[in-house]
Amino acid sequence: VLVAIPVVFLAPGFFARRTLFPVDQALNLPPWSALAHETPHNPNLNDVATQMAPWAKAVRMAYKEGSLPWLDRWNGCGTPLAANGQSAPFSPFTILMLALPLARAFTLLAAIKLLLALSGSWLWLQEIKLSRAASLFGAVSFSLSLAMTAWLLFPHTAVIALWPWAFFAAELLRDESQRRRAFALLVSILTAWGLAGHPENAALGAGFLTIWIAARRLFGDRSEGWRILASTGLAGAAGEENAHDSRLRFQVCPVIGARGGEGNTRPGARPHGGAMDRPGEDPGRRGSERG
Secondary structure, X not given: OOOHHXXXXXXXXXXXXXXXXXXXXXXXXXXXXXXXXXXXXXXXXHHHHHHHHHHHHHHHHHHHHOOOOOEEOOOOOOEEOHHHOOOOOXXXXXXXXXXXXXXXXXXXXXXXXXXXXXXXXXXXXXXXXXXXXXXXXXXXXXXXXXXXXXXXXXXXXXXXXXXXXXXXXXXXXOOHHHHHXXXXXXXXXXXXXXXXXXXXXXXXXXXXXXXHHHHHXXXXXXXXXXXXXXXXXXXXXXXXXXXXXXXXXXXXXXXXHHOOOOOOOOOOOOOOOOOOOXXXXXXXXXXXXXX
């Protein structure tokens, strides 16, 4: 049932030559905006077409040419790419998207988010001993709520879909026989939060998790509450440390671009940063012509 729900919800993207990507947003942009056209089906999705998709494409181009996606040289004469956060170039979700063409990849990404939200909610609610019917109702209610469906194409839901998994891992910490595996799972989840592209929702999730553990202790779980809270805090610190190297690089990527793209991983690769180069043009030659 949990696997079927995302497929049914996104059926046109799976079984027809269609995509849930808002391609009609292009009609609002030059030169197409000069033509007679209807209003896009959902004007609120313009950010997906003008930000999320171009950033995703720039990340793909960087990986394809063998460099790291620090800067987007095709925008604004070289603008931060990794540092804008929402491009999420090192997120597991972004890596999964690389297997498919961009439009199809957004459909796959939406389905994975829904499946993670469903399965994580189900496991958490079962772990706190709710009935199967109640667990299914809670999982479906959360995964198809407006917190998820309205933002499926945005990086916000890459974090929100993993919220229930953190709650599930925290519950597993109560079982001594599973404590090590639960801690490793929690560290992995919190690391993914830090890389998924929306730190605001990561902070919200951490706040909700803290409130939940504190409430459990306040209303009867006095023997385990402090230990679970301490273990969760330690896991959060480990997850933050795992993402620290990427954040450090985000801070210095404008310097990398200013130096002409130092730090590319493949010798001889054209830097994915610095001046905005036209395809097929040698930027050094253009500079010498101007000088």
